[in-house]
Every structure is written in C-alpha cells, then in structure tokens.
Amino acid sequence: xxxxxxxxxxxxxxxxxxxxxxxxxxxxxxxxxxxxxxxxxxxxxxxxxxxxxxxxxxxxxxxxxxxxxxxxxxxxxxxxxxxxxxxxxxxxxxxxxxxxxxxxxxxxxxxxxxxxxxxxxxxxxxxxxxxxxxxxxxxxxxxxxxxxxxxxxxxxxxxxxxxxxxxxxxxxxxxxxxxxxxxxxxxxxxxxxxxxxxxxxxxxxxxxxxxxxxxxxxxxxxxxxxxxxxxxxxxxxxxxxxxxx
Amino acid sequence: xxxxxxxxxxxxxxxxxxxxxxxxxxxxxxxxxxxxxxxxxxxxxxxxxxxxxxxxxxxxxxxxxxxxxxxxxxxxxxxxxxxxxxxxxxxxxxxxxxxxxxxxxxxxxxxxxxxxxxxxxxxxxxxxxxxxxxxxxxxxxxxxxxxxxxxxxxxxxxxxxxxxxxxxxxxxxxxxxxxxxxxxxxxxxxxxxxxxxxxxxx
Numbered sequence: 001x002x003x004x005x006x007x008x009x010x011x012x013x014x015x016x017x018x019x020x021x022x023x024x025x026x027x028x029x030x031x032x033x034x035x036x037x038x039x040x041x042x043x044x045x046x047x048x049x050x051x052x053x054x055x056x057x058x059x060x061x062x063x064x065x066x067x068x069x070x071x072x073x074x075x076x077x078x079x080x081x082x083x084x085x086x087x088x089x090x091x092x093x094x095x096x097x098x099x100x101x102x103x104x105x106x107x108x109x110x111x112x113x114x115x116x117x118x119x120x121x122x123x124x125x126x127x128x129x130x131x132x133x134x135x136x137x138x139x140x141x142x143x144x145x146x147x148x149x150x151x152x153x154x155x156x157x158x159x160x161x162x163x164x165x166x167x168x169x170x171x172x173x174x175x176x177x178x179x180x181x182x183x184x185x186x187x188x189x190x191x192x193x194x195x196x197x198x199x200x201x202x203x204x205x206x207x208x209x210x211x212x213x214x215x216x217x218x219x220x221x222x223x224x225x226x227x228x229x230x231x232x233x234x235x236x237x238x239x240x241x242x243x244x245x
Numbered sequence: 246x247x248x249x250x251x252x253x254x255x256x257x258x259x260x261x262x263x264x265x266x267x268x269x270x271x272x273x274x275x276x277x278x279x280x281x282x283x284x285x286x287x288x289x290x291x292x293x294x295x296x297x298x299x300x301x302x303x304x305x306x307x308x309x310x311x312x313x314x315x316x317x318x319x320x321x322x323x324x325x326x327x328x329x330x331x332x333x334x335x336x337x338x339x340x341x342x343x344x345x346x347x348x349x350x351x352x353x354x355x356x357x358x359x360x361x362x363x364x365x366x367x368x369x370x371x372x373x374x375x376x377x378x379x380x381x382x383x384x385x386x387x388x389x390x391x392x393x394x395x396x397x398x399x400x401x402x403x404x405x406x407x408x409x410x411x412x413x414x415x416x417x418x419x420x421x422x423x424x425x426x427x428x429x430x431x432x433x434x435x436x437x438x439x440x441x442x443x444x445x446x447x
Contacts, residue, residue, distance in 0.1 A: 006266050009430075016434050063281060068429025071436055074443040098292025099285055103443045105295075110442075124299045128292035134353045146309040163360040164353065181425045183418060190380060191364045194371060199421040203428030214440035218431035225427050 008225075015221045016214070023213035023220075030219070035195035036208040039177045042151040043083055043209070051150035052089035054143050055080060056165060057104060058156025058180065059096030059133050066157040068203070069181035070100050073155040074107050075206035075215065080153070081111025083209075085120060094129040094143055096136030100156075101128035137161040141168035154178035155197075155205055158185035166192040179205070251439050258437045297321065383409065 046053045055077050060070035077093055084091045093104040105126030112121040129139030144152050145168055152169040154162060158180040166189070169176050178189040179197035190196045197205075200222060207215035257277050264274025300314035308314075324341065331338055365384060368377050389399060390406020435441045 002266055009262075012430055013434055013438075016431060016438070020440070061285075063278075063285065065429065068425070068432045071432045071441065071443065072428065075432070075435075075441050078441075078443070098288040098290075098295075101292045101295055102288055107443045123295075124302055126295075127299050128295050131289070131292065132350070134350045138353060142310055142313070160361065161353070161357060163357055163364060167360045167364070181429070183421065186421070188361065188364070191361075191368050200424030200428040202425070203432055212440060214435050214438070218428075218435055221431050222424075222427045225430075226424070229423060 012221055012225065015224060016217055019217035019220045020214045023216045028207075028216040028219075030204075030208060030216075033197070033201055033204070033208065035177050035179075035193070035197045035201070036205060038175070038195050039151075039153060039205070040209065042153075042175055042177070043080065046089075046091075046150050047084055047087045049150060050088040052087075052148055053080060053084060053091040054140070054147070054149045054152045054174075055091060055093045055104075056140050056152060056154040056156065056158075057093060057095045057100050058154065058158045058162075059136050060100065060157030060181075061097055062099050062103075066181060069156050069179075070097075072203045072205065074100075074103055075211065076153075076155055076209060077104060078107050078111050079206055079209040079211060081108045082115045085112045085115040085117050089148055090120065090122070090125055092125050092127065092143055092147065092149070094127045094136075094140045095156075096128075096130060096133060096140075098128055098131070101126060133159050133161045134164075137164040140165050144169040144174050145172050149174050151175040151177065154180070154189070155202060157181055158189070160184045160188050163188045163192055247442075250444055251442055254442070254444055255437060255439050262437070293321070383414075 042053070045051075055073070057070060057073040057077070060066035060068075060073075062070060077091075080091055091108070093108060095101040095104050105123055108126050109118065109121050112118045127139075127143075129143065130136035141164055143149065144165065149169075149172075152165065152174050154165065154176065155178070158165075158178070159182050162178065162180065162185050166176050166178065170192075176193045177195065177197070178193045179202035180186050180189055181202060186196070186198065190198070203222070204215075204219055206212075207219050260270060261274050261277050264270040297318055300318050303314040304311045304318070327341070328338060365381060368381055371377075386402075387406050387409065390402045390409075432441070436443075
C-alpha cells in the first residue's frame with residue numbers, strides 16, 4: 001500500500017514539474033466558473049469603489065489534512081493583496097487559528113512588496129478573529145458589518161458555522177463567495193451564496209486570479225489524476241461484474 | 246533571509262513526508278512534528294497579541310463596534326490574569342468557562358439553526374435553477390424520512406431516504422472528497438517545491 005502511495009506522490013510531483021515548465025510557454029485556457037468570474041469582478045469593483053475585501057481563511061490547522069484548504073486560501077490571498085494593495089481601503093484577512101493568522105500577515109506583506117508598496121502594509125490587516133470555529137465566526141461577522149466591506153471571500157476550512165458569517169454579510173448587502181473543504185460547510189455555502197464553489201474548485205482560485213504557471217499546472221495534474229481514478233473505478237467495476245458472471 | 250526560510254520549510258516538509266514512507270526517518274519526522282507543535286503553541290500567544298492589538302486599535306480610533314472591542318480586550322486580560330493567579334482548575338475559572346464561554350457558543354449554535362432554516366427558505370429567491378430545486382427537495386425529503394412521527398414511519402419514506410443517503414449522497418460525498426484530496430495533494434506539492442511560499446516568500 002505504501003508503495004502505491006509513493007508512486008502516486010512521485011507521479012504527481014513529476015507531472016507538476018513537467019506541466020509547470022510547459023505552462024510557462026503556452027497560455028492556459030480555463031473553463032468558466034461563475035463564482036470565480038464573480039470574484040474577479042468583485043476585486044475590480046472594490047478598488048474602483050474604495051471599499052474593502054474581507055478574505056476569510058477559516059479554521060484549518062496546518063498540522064492536519066485541513067491544511068490544504070488553508071494553503072489554497074493563502075495562495076489566493078497573495079494575489080488579492082497584490083491587486084488591492086493600492087486601494088483606499090486595503091483588503092483584510094481573518095483566520096481562525098494563530099498560525100494561519102501569522103501566515104496571512106506574511107502573505108499580505110509579500111503581496112504589497114511585489115506591488116511595490118510595502119510601506120502601505122499594515123500588520124492589523126491580517127487578523128486572528130477567534131480561536132474556535134464559533135469564536136472565529138463571531139469575530140469574522142463583525143469585520144463584514146463594521147469595516148466598509150463590499151465582498152466577503154471565504155476560502156478554507158469552514159463548518160456549518162459559516163452560515164453566521166454569510167448571514168451577517170447579507171444583512172449589510174456584502175457579496176459573498178465561498179468554498180470549504182468541509183462537507184457540512186459546503187452544503188451551507190451552497191444554500192447561502194449566489195455562486196458556490198464545489199469540491200476541488202476551492203483549489204483553483206489562485207489560478208483563476210492570474211496565478212503562476214504552477215497554479216495552472218496543478219489544475220492540469222488534478223484533471224489527469226481525476227481521469228485516472230475514474231478509469232480505475234470503472235475498470236474495477238467491470239472486472240468485478242465479469243468475475244461474478 | 247527569504248531563501249533561508251524557504252530552505253528550512255522545504256527541507257522540513259520533505260523530511261516529514263519521507264518519514265511516512267521510510268521507517269528510518271520516523272524519528273526525525275516525530276522530532277520535527279514535536280517542534281511544529283511547540284511552535285504552534287508559541288504562535289497561539291502571538292495570535293492572542295494580534296487579537297489584542299487589532300481590537301485596541303479599533304478602540305483607539307473610535308471605530309464602529311469599539312465598545313465591543315473594549316469589552317473583548319478587558320475580558321481577555323481579566324481571564325488571562327485570573328487564570329495565572331487562580332490556575333485553570335480553580336472553581337471560579339471553571340464557572341467562567343461553564344457560565345459564559347460554553348453558553349455563548351451554545352447560543353451561537355441556536356442562532357445558526359435559525360440562519361440555516363432562513364437560508365433554505367431564501368435559496369430559491371437567490372438562485373432558481375435545477376440544482377437548487379433538487380437540493381431543497383432532497384433536504385425536505387430526508388428530514389421527513391428521518392423524523393420521528395407519532396404514527397411511526399411514513400410508508401416508503403424511510404427506505405427511500407436511506408437509499409438516497411447511502412447510495413446517491415454517499416457517492417457524491419466520495420466524489421467531492423476525492424476532488425478535495427487531489428487539490429490538497431497538488432497544493433502540498435506546490436508548497437514543497439517552493440512555488441507557493443506563504444511564510445515570507447514573494
């Protein structure tokens with residue numbers, strides 16, 4: 001079993017490296033995801049209107065499997081920070097764990113640095129809003145309501161408590177875009193947002209915001225692996241049917 | 246400095262990952278994970294200071310909701326010093342926990358129930374499409390299928406509800422989880438290669 005895992009990991013790593021090099025030369029064509037198209041529009045609108053974006057990174061710990069969604073949220077934050085750094089009201093990021101809060105500060109600062117306006121960076125734009133899921137939801141609700149926020153972008157690990165954040169946002173007419181790696185959170189976001197992001201779409205946000213070739217390559221690798229799994233599942237089912245006949 | 250942090254992060258990531266495949270590296274993996282846990286504890290303190298600094302800043306600027314921020318800072322500092330003086334196992338500290346923090350979270354859970362019902366009602370106003378209709382009908386159907394009724398189970402409902410949850414919903418859940426796992430895998434690899442550096446990288 002460990003050998004199979006090692007092979008999957010090695011194949012994925014090699015594919016990611018090769019496709020990243022290939023994506024540097026050929027531009028990517030991405031199919032449209034309504035929620036991400038809306039996110040792109042909201043980014044532009046917030047800079048034009050002089051309003052703030054609130055990026056909620058959820059309560060994902062980097063020491064367990066939920067870290068993937070947290071890292072995907074940080075990759076998206078990096079691009080948003082770069083684009084909105086010169087806005088009158090810079091974007092605010094909130095996190096439900098301390099480590100994620102510290103990383104959000106670092107990520108925001110990196111975005112400002114790349115945009116050439118590091119002096120405008122304020123450490124308080126990366127925040128820890130609470131240290132339990134409900135505590136975090138209570139803290140994040142206030143940011144949307146009190147700080148002239150035009151859009152609330154939630155990408156990370158959220159449970160059903162995310163309904164409190166979306167509800168608070170909707171009361172003050174703040175647009176919401178959300179994705180969670182938690183199934184209960186996804187179901188709530190499906191019902192509570194205009195255009196929900198489902199499943200692995202969470203991991204494509206950075207690529208759709210004009211990410212690096214590695215972000216585009218990771219989407220292609222996911223597609224290749226997904227098709228491989230589909231073929232294995234179908235092959236296994238056919239094999240089992242033939243075996244029983 | 247940025248190169249140095251990237252080298253440390255990538256080396257630590259590769260060593261921890263290798264520990265899952267090569268038994269000889271398990272000791273190193275455990276050591277690094279223990280260090281990570283200690284650093285997470287230190288980060289928790291830094292996170293609390295961040296919370297205090299954000300909210301004192303709000304109070305200082307007289308921003309909207311500043312009163313609540315002041316209340317939060319005062320409560321946080323009071324609880325912190327009480328905890329140091331009395332120790333966490335003291336009855337007063339337990340009363341604080343059982344009398345304020347747990348009921349507050351329970352109240353939020355109560356509000357969440359209302360929010361979810363309200364969200365379901367508004368779903369068709371927000372987005373009228375086939376998937377929304379299926380989502381809503383399935384939710385109502387499953388609620389009826391699992392509800393305890395005075396006259397017992399509605400004929401066929403329970404069986405159908407179990408079929409929907411154990412076949413259709415479970416299949417969908419597995420598909421979504423496989424997608425999430427693939428996304429986590431490629432995101433992790435990007436961090437391992439240093440393509441994404443959320444730790445002070447550019």
